[in-house]
Amino acid sequence: MKDKIIKGRALHIIENGTYIDDIDTDMIFHNSFLAITEIEKMGQHAFGNLDGWKDFPSTAKKGDVLVVGKNFGAGSSRQQAVDCFTALGVTLIIGESFGAIYKRNAINAGVPLIELKDFNSKDLIGCSELKIDLEKGIIMDLQDNKVAECKPFSKVQMDIYQNGNLFEYGKKMRG
């Protein structure tokens, strides 16, 4: 069983004190690197095309939690835009909203994606570490104070997440 409560250092993708909206898949993982298919080689290109965040791959650590703004991952269907964060050890992505295909790709890859319901971005930005209860849909600081609420994981998301990815789950469901 994978943890249903995830704890980690929070990496807030912000500019002038607010989350950056509309970060598209070309800013996350530029199309000039699409030929890369090995996950371990993808990490070094994460946010390679997002102004001010080019050193992100050297600052991210295993176990980090990414916090982003609205419409994160809009644009193309490239899986690398999800996998590059997995390569760096990011365990979970929290955002106000996501591009539809990005969301599908992340859920299928077993990457927990959290959509925020009700929050004050200042409270969230102030947290250097976060604790997320996937089942209850609560985001807390390390003192267990609630800082935001999210939609609890659906059965589908939990099934895929617990099995690693969509295909591992598929093997199990059809024996």
Add this chain to the structure above:
Amino acid sequence: MGKTIIEKILQEHCVDDIDVKSGEIIWIDIDKRTARDFGGANVVKNMSKYFDDDSVQDVSKTLFTFDCVVPAKTIPYANNQHICRQYAREKNISVYDVNAGIGSHVAIEEGHAYPNCTFIGTDSHLNILGAVGAFGQGMGDQDIAFSFKTGVNWFEVPPTMKINLKGDLPDNVGAKDLILFLIGKLGSKGALGKAVEIYGDAIAKLNIDQRITVGSMGTEMGAIILFLKPDTILDGYFKFVKAENKKLFSADDDAEYIETFEFDISNIKPLIACPPKPDNVFEVSEIAAKKILVDSVFVGSCTNGRITDIKEVCEILKGKKVHPRVMMKVVPATMKVYGEMLKEGLVQILYDSGVIVSNPGCGGCASGQIGMTGTGEIQLSTSNRNFKGKQGNGDTYLVSPATAAYTALTGYICGEEDL
């Protein structure tokens, strides 16, 4: 709380015993899983990459449809088609091969898609099936392989938006003008992530072909799918389908809508979407005043490749020659449409007018089955996307079949009044 059309279809197909409502992520049974020549080879590769046994869960519910580049004119496309063909032969899966036409249209004609079925494939315009009350959806090659193997997939139930149309369409205004009107009003993100239901007396007067035209462009306003007021016309059309779960759903009176819009359509005019976006919509008469010279005209695609569309074009062209500066191309959506064109003498009319007629398929949209546009070329197209590079290097304007035909005769973008 009552349910919208999408909520009813997904409730019927939900594999778990839960009350389906918008925002929920649910597992659904997929009645038909398909792959086309674009993406199909990757689906086949995924089957052996991710599963020890690469056979599909139910052969009778699995299909290949080739329509993008038919017959293949590049070696990569030929290879990809043949990877699918060989896999299909080995597994005894049906293939609608390069002669058949556009997969989504073949699915409707052959009864693979019908009211209340769930139908997925690698075609991003598969939500066109909303036109016949089905839940169609394009997905990536991993998702399709997963459903080939398991027969299910997950979906987040979208919220539904309602559009009420007031009045009737004027005589010289067609289904394409209607959907361009709605895209112009709502914009390319106007229905982002939502299911759309369209109501009004005008809808009841649309035949199947015209419903397909409207349904085909939900994608261009960001919609998950677009449903037209259910109508007896669909009941009649699908009498021949013996599917157990065939049901033509209406929304409940107390269904919940995230937004409701009302538009008066009784005064709308023929419309045109100027490059480079489908929501860049103007009245044809405004653009006609600029006397923009046109190099090529394409009639076809999943939006306007039906017999109704080609008949309309022929009525305008009959006995007249296409302007010498214009190359005009007509591509029927399917072999059945092509057969009807022959039977009704439409091929002769097009021939006499100097039009290129090709075998059925996606035509001008995907990788240029019937040619691409060169730099500086101005093309009028009845298709659904005019993004830069989509149909070549030239500039593409999106119009109805009638506007395409009038323009082909004069050589510049115009409407009926300019003849």
